[in-house]
Every structure is written in structure tokens, then in C-alpha cells.
């Protein structure tokens with residue numbers, strides 16, 4: 001399996017060697033880390049060097065922190081290479097309610113989409129309480145290599161997006177989240193990837209999430225789609241490798 005979205009630079013991961021060992025033992029063959037603050041890049045590089053060829057990185061910025069300075073730092077990172085994609089970037093209407101702040105958020109999102117297209121990098125998109133709006137922005141910018149992570153919008157909107165070639169990563173919270181189960185049921189396996197969003201979106205309430213839990217998400221998707229778990233693994237790995245060009 002490939003965990004396409006994990007925040008391994010999170011301070012809760014003080015036991016990273018064990019976390020990576022458990023991930024391997026659970027059948028995770030690659031992990032794509034995501035940073036949401038350019039300041040995490042130094043730590044991300046340290047983590048990457050712990051297991052090159054196993055760990056990869058996408059770099060973005062938190063859509064709730066609307067600072068020009070952060071955005072500029074993020075652009076600087078893109079010059080340094082070492083990343084397989086841009087993200088997470090996107091819209092967050094759960095935390096950002098003010099109209100003028102939302103306008104600014106969309107402007108940052110649009111310019112990061114343009115950067116991704118310009119540099120031929122895939123986009124990993126955060127869209128909390130803004131699924132429909134985020135998709136509309138992506139369509140209007142002509143984005144094609146898009147992975148919607150932990151999508152909390154309507155399954156119908158997601159289905160239309162898969163028809164344009166967008167991918168959706170189903171988080172391990174699919175074990176208990178009805179909305180994620182609905183998404184997994186409706187979307188074709190050929191448009192799905194697996195993620196943990198570690199340390200959050202845990203399948204086991206109250207516990208820190210980690211990449212080894214990916215198997216729980218894979219099993220749930222297999223159950224929902226009435227296919228073997230091996231089939232879920234085979235297709236989602238192929239999707240991730242092709243999408244990120246790993």
C-alpha cells in the first residue's frame with residue numbers, strides 16, 4: 001500500500017523509527033508526507049533522509065494561515081526540489097468564515113494551482129467544508145493532476161470530478177465515517193488512493209493515527225466495494241505511482 005498523505009513532521013511522532021518499522025510490517029511500501037507550513041521543511045528533510053526511497057514529500061501551506069510571507073516561503077521551497085507534489089493547498093471554509101479572508105484564501109489557492117501547472121507537479125488539495133467551491137476553482141484554472149484529500153463534500157460532486165480524471169484519497173477514518181464510506185462506495189476504484197492523514201483521521205478514536213493503520217482503510221474499502229483487499233491495494237498503488245510519478 002502507499003499512504004499518500006501523512007504528517008510525519010508532527011511533534012507527536014517522537015518514535016519515528018518504530019512508526020516506520022510498523023508501517024513496513026503492515027505492508028506500507030511508500031509514504032508521502034505532507035507539510036502545511038514551510039517552516040516544517042527543515043524537519044521534513046531530516047525525516048526524508050531517514051528512509052530515502054520510502055518517504056516522499058509534498059509541500060504546501062495551511063489555507064487557514066493567510067499570510068503573504070508564508071506563501072512566499074512556500075514558493076521558495078519549490079525551487080529547492082525534493083518534492084513530488086504541491087500540497088496540501090486549498091480552501092477551508094470551516095475555520096475561515098469571513099468573506100474578505102475567503103477571497104484571499106481563494107487567491108492563494110489559485111496561484112498555487114498555477115504554480116503546479118507551470119511546474120508540471122501534481123496537486124494535493126485540502127477542501128474542508130468547501131468541496132464544491134474547491135472543485136470549481138480547480139476546473140476554472142484547468143488543473144488536471146489533482147488529488148482531493150479527505151474530501152468532505154458531496155459524493156455527487158466527487159463523482160463528476162473523477163470523470164475529469166481527478167483522484168480522491170480515502171482516509172482511514174472510513175472505518176467509522178459514513179460520509180467517507182459513501183464516497184468509497186460511489187467512486188470507482190480506479191480514482192481512489194489510500195491515506196491516513198496521520199496523526200489525525202484515526203480509525204481508532206482517541207488514538208494517534210499512523211501509516212500502519214492504512215490496512216484498516218484498505219479492508220473497509222474492500223468490504224464496501226465487495227472486492228478483495230488485494231485488488232484495492234493493487235489499484236490504489238498503481239494510481240499513486242502513476243499520479244506522483246514515483
Ligand SMILES: [Zn+2]
Pocket residue numbers: 005007034088197
Ligand atoms: Zn493533511
